[in-house]
Amino acid sequence: MDFFASPDHPDPKFKSFLEDACSSLCNWISSTNQKGPLPLLFDLPEVEPCLDGLPPEQLLEDLQQLMSGSYHSSHPGALAHLDPPPLTGSIIGELICAGLNNNLLAEELSPSITKLERSLCKWIAGKLGMPSTSGGVSTSGGSLANLMALLVARSNSQLLYDSDAVVLVSEEAHVSITRAISVMGLPPEAVREILTDDDGRIDMRSLKEQFAKIKSHGKKCFAVVATAGTTVRGAIDPLAEISEFCKVENLWLHVDAAIGGVFALSTSTKNLVADLSKANSVTVNPQKLLGITKTSSLLLVAHLEDLFKCFSTGFPYIEPSSEFQFQGGEIGLQGSRPAEIIKLWIGLKQLGQKGIQLLLEESLSRKQSLFEKLDCRKLKLITGPLHLIAVTPRYATNVEADHWSLSTKARLLESNFMLSRPKYHRRHYLKAVMGNPHTKISHIEELSDILNQSI
Ligand SMILES: Cc1ncc(COP(=O)(O)O)c(C=O)c1O
Numbered sequence: 001m002d003f004f005a006s007p008d009h010p011d012p013k014f015k016s017f018l019e020d021a022c023s024s025l026c027n028w029i030s031s032t033n034q035k036g037p038l039p040l041l042f043d044l045p046e047v048e049p050c051l052d053g054l055p056p057e058q059l060l061e062d063l064q065q066l067m068s069g070s071y072h073s074s075h076p077g078a079l080a081h082l083d084p085p086p087l088t089g090s091i092i093g094e095l096i097c098a099g100l101n102n103n104l105l106a107e108e109l110s111p112s113i114t115k116l117e118r119s120l121c122k123w124i125a126g127k128l129g130m131p132s133t134s135g136g137v138s139t140s141g142g143s144l145a146n147l148m149a150l151l152v153a154r155s156n157s158q159l160l161y162d163s164d165a166v167v168l169v170s171e172e173a174h175v176s177i178t179r180a181i182s183v184m185g186l187p188p189e190a191v192r193e194i195l196t197d198d199d200g201r202i203d204m205r206s207l208k209e210q211f212a213k214i215k216s217h218g219k220k221c222f223a224v225v226a227t228a229g230t231t232v233r234g235a236i237d238p239l240a241e242i243s244e245f246c247k248v249e250n251l252w253l254h255v256d257a258a259i260g261g262v263f264a265l266s267t268s269t270k271n272l273v274a275d276l277s278k279a280n281s282v283t284v285n286p287q288k289l290l291g292i293t294k295t296s297s298l299l300l301v302a303h304l305e306d307l308f309k310c311f312s313t314g315f316p317y318i319e320p321s322s323e324f325q326f327q328g329g330e331i332g333l334q335g336s337r338p339a340e341i342i343k344l345w346i347g348l349k350q351l352g353q354k355g356i357q358l359l360l361e362e363s364l365s366r367k368q369s370l371f372e373k374l375d376c377r378k379l380k381l382i383t384g385p386l387h388l389i390a391v392t393p394r395y396a397t398n399v400e401a402d403h404w405s406l407s408t409k410a411r412l413l414e415s416n417f418m419l420s421r422p423k424y425h426r427r428h429y430l431k432a433v434m435g436n437p438h439t440k441i442s443h444i445e446e447l448s449d450i451l452n453q454s455i
Contacts, residue, residue, distance in 0.1 A: 003053070017056040024060055025091075028067045029074055036416040037078035042069030076438040077412075077447075080420040082259060082288035084435045089350030090293045093343030104138070104337035105329035107321040114321070114328050117341040124284065125300045128257075128264045129277025135304030137332045138297065138341045142258035143176035145283040145299040146225075148311075148333055150180045152281060152301060153223035153252035155310040166190045166214055168224045170202045170237060174256055177225050192221070200235035200384060202226055202242060211249065223252040228273050228282075229259025232424045232431060234386030236260055239275035246280075253278065258285035258297070260386055265348075266357035269364070272385050280306075289387070289435045290359060292347045296340055299332070307331035359437060363387035366434035369441060373448035378455040382429070390422065390429035393455050402428045408454040417447050 005014040045062040054062070072078060074085035102110035104117060121136035139145040150167065159165035165186065169177050171193045178191050192214060195206035207224070214221050224246055226237040239255060246253040257276055261284030263269040264276060276282050280302050287296040301307055305325075312330040321327050329335050351359065367387040374381055374391060383389040392401045405421045405428035412419055412430075419430045432447070 013056070020056065020060055021063070024064055024067070028064075028070075032072045032074045033076070035072065035075075036413065037072050037075040037080075037418040038413065039069045039071070044069070073436075074438060075416065075418075076436060076440065076443050077415070077417040078436055079432045079434065079439065079447075080418045082285075082433055082435070083294075084289060084291050085438060086293045087291035087347045087350055090291060090296075090343040090347035093346040094293045096346075097339045097342045100339060100342075102339045104339060104341070105335055106315070106318045106327045107324065108319050110328070110339060113339045113341060115323070116345060117328065117339075118324065120341055120345050121298055121300060124265070124298060125282075127270070128261065128282060128284075128300065129274065130279075130282070130300060130302055133303045133305075134300060135307075136298050136300035137307060137328070138337070138344070139299055139332060140295045140297065140334065140337075140340070142174070142256070142283050142285040142288075142297045143179070144333065145258070145285070145297045146174070146176045146254070146256055147180035147183065148299050148307075149254040149281040149283060149301075150177070150184060150223060150225075151333070152306050152310045153254055154184065156252060156280075156306055157220075157222040159220055159222045162220060163187075164219050166192050166219050166221050168192050168194055168207060168210055168214075168221055168251075170194050170196060170225065170227055170230075172196050172200050172230045172232070172235065173225050173227055174231050174258065177256065194224075196235070200230055200233050200382065202237040204238065204241050204245070207242065207245065211245075221249075221251060223254055226253065226255050226279075228255050228257035228261060228276060229386050229388075230384070231259070232388070232390050232422045232429065233382045233384050234259060234388035235384035236273065236386070239273075239278060243275065243278035252280045254281045254283075255279040256283045258283050259288055259388070262286055262289050262356075263360055263386070266353070266360050268357055269360045286344055286347075289363060290347065290351070290356065291437075292344050296344045298344075304331070359435075362437065363435045366436075366439055366444060367432075369444050370432060370434060370448055373444060373452075375452040379451065382424070387434045388431065389434070390424065390431040391451060392427055392429045398427045404428075404454065405430055408451070411454065412447070412450055415446065415450060417443075417450070 005011045045065040073083050102113050104110050107114045125134035169191050192210050195203045197203045226242050228236045260273050263272045282300045285297045286292040287294045308326045379391045380394045393404050419432050422431050
């Protein structure tokens with residue numbers, strides 16, 4: 001059986017399999033600029049396993065074919081989504097994570113990595129300014145972190161079994177919030193929408209009005225959801241005012257900082273998200289900007305025990321943790337969990353404080369350059385303090401904007417720029433996420449020329 005690496009001695013076949021796979025990956029990444037961000041035509045290799053297993057050479061051929069049809073996040077024109085190129089350290093972290101095959105379900109299945117997860121979450125929560133009781137857990141993606149946050153918020157209130165309970169949610173919140181509320185068994189009316197202002201931030205007057213309405217109808221609210229970095233324009237809600245309001249009304253404040261949370265990691269950008277410190281729970285998604293390979297997300301809470309109180313079921317088939325009051329499988333929805341924390345930890349260590357700062361600052365300055373080069377007499381630009389910007393023709397009907405966005409997106413793809421086409425307030429925009437470190441000023445000039453000439 002050559003399927004498993006020998007536990008007795010360094011296995012030469014495994015080693016050469018790894019080396020060949022690594023060179024194939026290196027070649028794939030290094031050929032990125034010969035193509036566009038999106039593959040044009042591709043065939044899928046045979047899906048079903050054949051009777052006899054395949055040798056490494058043929059497995060690598062199949063993988064190569066799959067890679068030929070893959071999206072190139074390292075292409076400098078790949079600006080559509082929150083999917084930056086992967087850090088090399090994070091790729092290695094992912095490989096080691098697979099090779100160790102530890103399980104964050106329980107300390108006995110991941111002794112060192114369980115400790116790493118607790119320590120790193122606490123460190124990041126500290127960077128966000130959260131209290132010394134804070135901590136967190138890694139989750140497979142921001143959507144799951146948001147769902148878990150709302151479950152914790154509800155279990156912390158007296159409304160766990162109240163089917164009339166509602167949540168106050170910004171109209172610009174990510175779709176994962178409404179989905180979370182729906183899978184929590186609450187009806188659509190449980191989502192009470194708060195209007196935003198012209199900058200896409202929660203309008204405090206609307207928040208207060210909605211809350212008063214809820215009270216006057218005899219309903220109870222268990223959380224307010226704010227966002228630090230909205231999906232289309234990167235707006236940051238007025239967190240200080242919202243948290244004041246939540247304190248007075250005794251409401252849980254969850255901040256979806258999937259996009260903005262990482263800005264707290266550098267001294268030069270942390271003021272952008274300073275008030276994350278006031279939240280009861282925060283979603284942070286380092287996969288979206290720092291180049292940590294997917295998925296990498298954290299749910300951080302002001303009191304780590306709140307996670308345990310919400311999710312603990314007891315583990316009759318697992319030894320209690322020797323060091324911690326609870327196991328990694330008792331502080332979230334997932335049971336078995338991969339050691340995803342490794343690639344976050346090693347990625348941050350590879351960057352160092354200076355590298356983190358550089359990545360964050362450069363993403364902001366790329367956005368600023370694009371903003372300045374776009375012709376705002378022809379284009380309406382919407383953005384916020386972060387690295388996202390979206391554009392639409394200034395003078396056009398919604399139908400015309402729809403046609404413009406389709407044809408301009410296609411025109412951009414011909415020049416190897418990939419932007420996304422979100423619908424925002426009933427109108428189509430083209431959105432650029434300027435977090436790609438391979439995007440240089442010459443690319444930004446070419447991109448802005450195409451956009452300016454598109455009208
Ligand atoms: C603000 C925000 N929150 C949450 C999410 C969901 O994250 P994920 O795709 O990792 O589930 C996104 C995705 O873009 C987002 O923009």
